[in-house]
Amino acid sequence: MDTCHEVNDIRPSSIRHIVGQSSVVKQVSVALDAAFADARRFDSALLVGPPGVGKSALAAVIAAEMASDFHEVLGQSIKSPADLNALLLAAKPKDVIHIDECHELKKEYQTSLYLAMDKQTLVVLSAAGAPPISLPLADFTLLLSTTDEYCLLQPLRDRMKLLLRFDFYSVEELTTVVVQRAKGLGWDVEETAFPMIAQRARGTPRLALRLLQAARRVCRSQGGQTIKLKHLETACDLEGIDGAGLGPTEQKYLAILAAGPTRLNVIASTLGLPTRTVSQVTEAFLIRAGLVAKDDQGRRQLTQQGREHVQLMSKS
Numbered sequence: 001m002d003t004c005h006e007v008n009d010i011r012p013s014s015i016r017h018i019v020g021q022s023s024v025v026k027q028v029s030v031a032l033d034a035a036f037a038d039a040r041r042f043d044s045a046l047l048v049g050p051p052g053v054g055k056s057a058l059a060a061v062i063a064a065e066m067a068s069d070f071h072e073v074l075g076q077s078i079k080s081p082a083d084l085n086a087l088l089l090a091a092k093p094k095d096v097i098h099i100d101e102c103h104e105l106k107k108e109y110q111t112s113l114y115l116a117m118d119k120q121t122l123v124v125l126s127a128a129g130a131p132p133i134s135l136p137l138a139d140f141t142l143l144l145s146t147t148d149e150y151c152l153l154q155p156l157r158d159r160m161k162l163l164l165r166f167d168f169y170s171v172e173e174l175t176t177v178v179v180q181r182a183k184g185l186g187w188d189v190e191e192t193a194f195p196m197i198a199q200r201a202r203g204t205p206r207l208a209l210r211l212l213q214a215a216r217r218v219c220r221s222q223g224g225q226t227i228k229l230k231h232l233e234t235a236c237d238l239e240g241i242d243g244a245g246l247g248p249t250e251q252k253y254l255a256i257l258a259a260g261p262t263r264l265n266v267i268a269s270t271l272g273l274p275t276r277t278v279s280q281v282t283e284a285f286l287i288r289a290g291l292v293a294k295d296d297q298g299r300r301q302l303t304q305q306g307r308e309h310v311q312l313m314s315k316s
């Protein structure tokens with residue numbers, strides 16, 4: 001019997017475990033070597049890319065490679081100046097602070113953050129009437145992750161030394177991610193299932209690993225030990241995922257466009273989703289995969305390949 005039940009029971013802990021994203025990996029390797037040569041902390045970096053492509057995984061790897069303590073928060077969880085102060089004051093020299101979804105960080109905290117970085121000092125307002133207190137900050141590394149770098153204040157963006165842009169993964173790269181994870185977890189998987197998982201993962205490691213987990217759930221529910229293609233197929237049927245990996249939301253998006261070119265806000269309200277989610281999560285991959293294109297007026301329309309996919313959808 002295997003001991004790991006969750007796909008996230010293991011995670012990449014070294015830069016060697018990061019599959020694909022060769023330009024990001026090269027940039028990080030150079031920065032790691034430079035930090036070691038100068039006995040310095042890692043340079044501050046902005047990690048940009050769609051959800052689930054490995055930004056948080058890389059942030060944790062950077063801390064592990066630097067043998068530094070890792071402090072991670074979500075931008076939206078910083079709700080008061082005290083939250084931000086506590087985060088910054090807890091960091092020791094060379095520690096890594098990762099603010100995930102940093103576009104959710106209120107503008108006033110983004111300002112406090114870059115001012116604090118410039119002066120390596122935190123100015124804390126004390127009780128009414130008393131003068132503010134200046135507290136020294138450790139020389140830490142700040143990593144910021146976002147799906148949309150332009151939602152950050154320019155002065156904060158400008159202070160990040162490295163800009164690490166992530167992209168979607170190829171089917172081969174995703175196959176490697178899934179093989180590596182299954183092996184690490186000690187899960188027995190039929191060889192032919194790996195590329196099928198990768199093909200349905202919309203270029204995204206998180207989705208590939210979710211499918212692996214879903215296939216395992218079906219396998220175990222039937223008392224099986226080896227995860228097989230048929231388990232993956234049942235898992236996809238249960239979740240309404242088609243052969244190209246499109247789920248109910250993506251299929252509905254394509255069906256809306258089948259009626260003709262449509263604007264983003266109309267699509268979003270029909271889907272009942274925020275425009276941001278539609279542009280950065282739902283359609284980013286569909287455009288990249290060549291199923292959807294934008295015209296000069298920003299309207300979305302199906303490509304020939306998109307129309308063929310809709311025809312397949314209507315047959316099944």
Ligand SMILES: Nc1ncnc2c1ncn2[C@@H]1O[C@H](COP(=O)(O)OP(=O)(O)O)[C@@H](O)[C@H]1O
Pocket residue numbers: 008011012017018019020021049050051052053054055056057058145177205206209
């Ligand atoms: N390049 C990669 N190599 C190996 N595993 C990866 C890679 N990128 C992402 N993963 C795995 O995929 C999942 C989602 O990645 P995550 O870092 O949470 O994405 P993001 O922060 O960009 O939303 C995690 O389980 C992570 O370990």
Ligand SMILES: [Mg+2]
Pocket residue numbers: 055056057100145
């Ligand atoms: Mg993340």
